[in-house]
Amino acid sequence: MMERVRQVRTIIILVLVIAGLASLDQMLARVESTEMRDSAAHAFQRGQELLARGKASDAVDELSRAHALDRDNPEYALGLVTGLTESGKAGEADALMNEILDQRPNDGQANLTAARLMVKESKAAEAEAYYHRAIYGNWPGDPAAPTRAARLELVNLLLKENARQRLLAELISLEAESGDDENLRKRVAGLFLDAGSPARAAAVYRDLSERRPHDAAVFEGLGDAQLEQGQYRAAQTAFSRAAALDPNSDARARLSLVTEVAELDPTPRGLTSMDKYSRSRKLLSLARNDLADKSQTPDADVRQLLKAADDELSRNRPGNPSNEVSEAVLGLAERIWKTRLAAYGPKMTPEEEPLRLCMEKLQPPS
Amino acid sequence: MPKKSRSGLWRWTVFATPSDQALLVLSIVIGVVVGLTVVAFILLTGRLAARMYPAESAAWRRLVVPVIGSLVSGYLLFRYFPNARGSGIPQTKFALFIRDGHISLRTVLGKFGCCSISLASGIALGREGPSVQIGAGIASVIGRRFGLSASNVKALVPVGCSAALAAAFNTPIAAVLFSLEEILGDFEAPVLGSVVLSSATSWMMLHLILGDQPLFHTPAYKLVNPVEFLVYAILGIIGGFGSVAFVKLLLGLRLWFRALPKSTLWLQPVVGGLAVGIMGWFIPEVLGVGYDYVDRILGGDFPMKTVAILAVLKIIATPVCYSSGNAGGIFGPALFVGATIGGTVGGVAHAAFPAVTANPGAYALVGMGAAFAGIVRTPMTSVIMIFEMTRDYTIIVPLMIANMISFFISQLLQPDPIYEALALQDGVHLPTAGSRAGSAGARVSEIMDRDEASLAGIRETISSHAEFPHAHPDHPVSLVLDRMRAEGVDTLPVVSRTDVYNVEGVVTLSRILASYGVPGKRAPQVPPGFSKP
Numbered sequence: 001m002m003e004r005v006r007q008v009r010t011i012i013i014l015v016l017v018i019a020g021l022a023s024l025d026q027m028l029a030r031v032e033s034t035e036m037r038d039s040a041a042h043a044f045q046r047g048q049e050l051l052a053r054g055k056a057s058d059a060v061d062e063l064s065r066a067h068a069l070d071r072d073n074p075e076y077a078l079g080l081v082t083g084l085t086e087s088g089k090a091g092e093a094d095a096l097m098n099e100i101l102d103q104r105p106n107d108g109q110a111n112l113t114a115a116r117l118m119v120k121e122s123k124a125a126e127a128e129a130y131y132h133r134a135i136y137g138n139w140p141g142d143p144a145a146p147t148r149a150a151r152l153e154l155v156n157l158l159l160k161e162n163a164r165q166r167l168l169a170e171l172i173s174l175e176a177e178s179g180d181d182e183n184l185r186k187r188v189a190g191l192f193l194d195a196g197s198p199a200r201a202a203a204v205y206r207d208l209s210e211r212r213p214h215d216a217a218v219f220e221g222l223g224d225a226q227l228e229q230g231q232y233r234a235a236q237t238a239f240s241r242a243a244a245l246d247p248n249s250d251a252r253a254r255l256s257l258v259t260e261v262a263e264l265d266p267t268p269r270g271l272t273s274m275d276k277y278s279r280s281r282k283l284l285s286l287a288r289n290d291l292a293d294k295s296q297t298p299d300a301d302v303r304q305l306l307k308a309a310d311d312e313l314s315r316n317r318p319g320n321p322s323n324e325v326s327e328a329v330l331g332l333a334e335r336i337w338k339t340r341l342a343a344y345g346p347k348m349t350p351e352e353e354p355l356r357l358c359m360e361k362l363q364p365p366s
Numbered sequence: 367m368p369k370k371s372r373s374g375l376w377r378w379t380v381f382a383t384p385s386d387q388a389l390l391v392l393s394i395v396i397g398v399v400v401g402l403t404v405v406a407f408i409l410l411t412g413r414l415a416a417r418m419y420p421a422e423s424a425a426w427r428r429l430v431v432p433v434i435g436s437l438v439s440g441y442l443l444f445r446y447f448p449n450a451r452g453s454g455i456p457q458t459k460f461a462l463f464i465r466d467g468h469i470s471l472r473t474v475l476g477k478f479g480c481c482s483i484s485l486a487s488g489i490a491l492g493r494e495g496p497s498v499q500i501g502a503g504i505a506s507v508i509g510r511r512f513g514l515s516a517s518n519v520k521a522l523v524p525v526g527c528s529a530a531l532a533a534a535f536n537t538p539i540a541a542v543l544f545s546l547e548e549i550l551g552d553f554e555a556p557v558l559g560s561v562v563l564s565s566a567t568s569w570m571m572l573h574l575i576l577g578d579q580p581l582f583h584t585p586a587y588k589l590v591n592p593v594e595f596l597v598y599a600i601l602g603i604i605g606g607f608g609s610v611a612f613v614k615l616l617l618g619l620r621l622w623f624r625a626l627p628k629s630t631l632w633l634q635p636v637v638g639g640l641a642v643g644i645m646g647w648f649i650p651e652v653l654g655v656g657y658d659y660v661d662r663i664l665g666g667d668f669p670m671k672t673v674a675i676l677a678v679l680k681i682i683a684t685p686v687c688y689s690s691g692n693a694g695g696i697f698g699p700a701l702f703v704g705a706t707i708g709g710t711v712g713g714v715a716h717a718a719f720p721a722v723t724a725n726p727g728a729y730a731l732v733g734m735g736a737a738f739a740g741i742v743r744t745p746m747t748s749v750i751m752i753f754e755m756t757r758d759y760t761i762i763v764p765l766m767i768a769n770m771i772s773f774f775i776s777q778l779l780q781p782d783p784i785y786e787a788l789a790l791q792d793g794v795h796l797p798t799a800g801s802r803a804g805s806a807g808a809r810v811s812e813i814m815d816r817d818e819a820s821l822a823g824i825r826e827t828i829s830s831h832a833e834f835p836h837a838h839p840d841h842p843v844s845l846v847l848d849r850m851r852a853e854g855v856d857t858l859p860v861v862s863r864t865d866v867y868n869v870e871g872v873v874t875l876s877r878i879l880a881s882y883g884v885p886g887k888r889a890p891q892v893p894p895g896f897s898k899p
Binding site for chain 1: 662
């Protein structure tokens, strides 16, 4: 009997010990979890600060610590990837990134970080794929803002890569997603312009000009879009409005540019044949001088073109030259301009801007 | 009828005469209690350490805290818990083979308290060895409280060990292997089922409380080039020599400390505290268990120079801390030393041949296994443990290569495994794997001559010999026959395992032959220098 009592007492003690230990463990685990999360948060904050100050390798120490203390926090893991990327440890960043993506293949933020890593490693195609996965991935809460931000980053990448078709596709989506966000629409309009789609840019700017009639930047953008489209008169109006709204803006300079281009343009309807010939000669002269300035040691083709231009410019045509003569002069100017673009690329100085605008109106870029 | 039924149930439930099923139930209970206790131990030491010497604390704190911690734990060990000193593995083996599995509750509490103090104060020892003793102790206490027989209590000791190690290392399979390979020395032990069950239960407790996180996080391992196998072999060689240095230094220092006056026993742990404190003043990573740093070394984000310095410092710090009598184990430090050696070898290899070698982290991982195999000398456990810790199967082959090389070098240069050597220093002869292998058949205790008149002369003779051939009462007769043949004698004194000068009997060839039913004819031949009984 005594033995039984003793054994029952042992069982009761064991149950109490198990309950006590379980409670103690839970309490200690909570304390540990809280302390480690706090330490991780501090380390992460310090890491982010160091990263912002450009001290990437110091930041990596802190970000590694944050990640080690709280491995379940994807923000810390992705922060570490960013730190490693910034500090040039692309291999380690890749390995960690793959680990994260294995665990969260559809995570928007993870894919966005992977895309940034690929951009850093100059892997544009992979970056584009990750950006798309980020855009269509899972985001906590409302995905609209982070998705738009990811698409904007993708747009910047495509702009840099000069991938116009894909860029326009993204911009169209971005414009559709922009809704009533006027700032974003303004940015999209500017990007349409950069992407070589002035018509779409003008449409967005026009819409914005109705909503924000006192925004000088909108009118300036509208003027630029119209200028690119060769609508000089409309552009002059937009720039004048912008200059009136903000006298310190670039609108005045743009206005004088558009005036200069309008005076060079040989295409307006109602222009007399003499005026057209005269503007054609002016354009030829500008194109010739531009190419001659750029080519210090011209090759045979260039020399031939320059000689043809010199011959044409020295020729004295009495009376009213016919439209065919003006077209021949413009044709020569176009050939010179093509040679100049092929040899020296599309980069222009401000002085070349009126010539470029006129030539692009005559011969729109493909 | 109902009364009889209740009685049957009662008997089953309270283990008055435990059946196999009852032992399995008890194994689950032990798994739960040990798992929860070890988790508390891990969390408590971790949280206390974070308060005692935080990462950004002043240098003086890193010096003072280990000194005070070792002073306090040293006094407690000396005054109240003498059996809680050291690692816990040899003590568990003493309990298993010499004391019929008896470990007191006082020892369990002392081990928990003293180790918490010493580990939390930065003493460079591990928590797994103590966990094993705590686990074995809990199993022993529970078994005794239920009134189990001595043999059943003894059977529960490895059950407690595996439960403890499963929770301490988060490695349930390795825990089972360790209990069988090191504690029992028998992979076919009849308690296998109970050992597995307690390990799994304890591991579940760990996961319930702390979630599913491996002890170490490692980047995915990849063999870059077959040439790497050569580097892993070199790592095995260096790991083997490092292990031997670690063990020899520990044993040598321990002998030195043991030679000091007994009155200094309570003060000796301070030497370890002071040594590690001075090292920690300059290199904080040397303090404590150091698993956070192992994690970072495995991640490959530690400068190679620091890793190399840490390897040297830890090889010195842990033996000093251990041999001076601090409470704590050598499993964790063995892994730390291995990670630093591996990190250094990997760092050098990667700097020299970046195209054909992996990140140093992979070598640190293999180094951990190599050092564990070299120091603890349980190669199977070591391979499985590293695999379970990292959950990376692809590391297995390099791990086996390095482990085996390290194990053989260690075996060659340090024939006695560390726990046997520690026991020998204490005058305790633990049964070795060889002696346990031939455990079938009659025991020496069953046939030895206990006649006091015969023994008096032998006692007098052996008192003047440092070493002499002998047998222990639990030895199988077959082993004694082998020993007689090897020594060329017909008679061996039978001595106690705890004191080799305590002669309990004498065994002769004629008695052995008689036990096999063969009549003896020759006069017995005693070892040189012994008088005939």
